[in-house]
Amino acid sequence: MRCVVGPGPDEAIQECYRNLSVMCIDSGISKALVIGVDGDPRAHQALVVGLRCAALAGLPPDFKLALVAGVPAVRVVFAQAEEEARQSGIEARLFQREGDAIGWLSGAGA
Numbered sequence: 001m002r003c004v005v006g007p008g009p010d011e012a013i014q015e016c017y018r019n020l021s022v023m024c025i026d027s028g029i030s031k032a033l034v035i036g037v038d039g040d041p042r043a044h045q046a047l048v049v050g051l052r053c054a055a056l057a058g059l060p061p062d063f064k065l066a067l068v069a070g071v072p073a074v075r076v077v078f079a080q081a082e083e084e085a086r087q088s089g090i091e092a093r094l095f096q097r098e099g100d101a102i103g104w105l106s107g108a109g110a
Helices: 010-027 046-057 072-087 098-105
Strands: 002-005 031-036 064-069 091-095
Touching: 002 010, 010 031, 010 046, 031 072, 031 098, 046 072, 064 072, 064 098, 072 091, 091 098
Parallel strands: 002 031, 031 064, 064 091
Antiparallel strands: none
16 A cells, blocks of 8 residues: 655644554555655654554554655654554554665565
């Protein structure tokens, strides 16, 4: 799954992350790429909350999450999300470029 989030109103950004979490849980998706284009970093914090909920609700054991941030402020939030994911037992990694993230998700990257 590829999800591009932002720019937009805070509520729309937060809703994207809620929907992403629900879809990953309900659909058994094992790989997700999240690209945070722009927007208020506080709205992107919903990703961290979504990861906590998804970890508790149960993701596939082989679930992988790749993160790409379009702006430095979102990158800071995504770094927090990467750490939260790891603490929750979710394999996650933050990338500079989408191509690298796709390679990692497909097993081509380290």
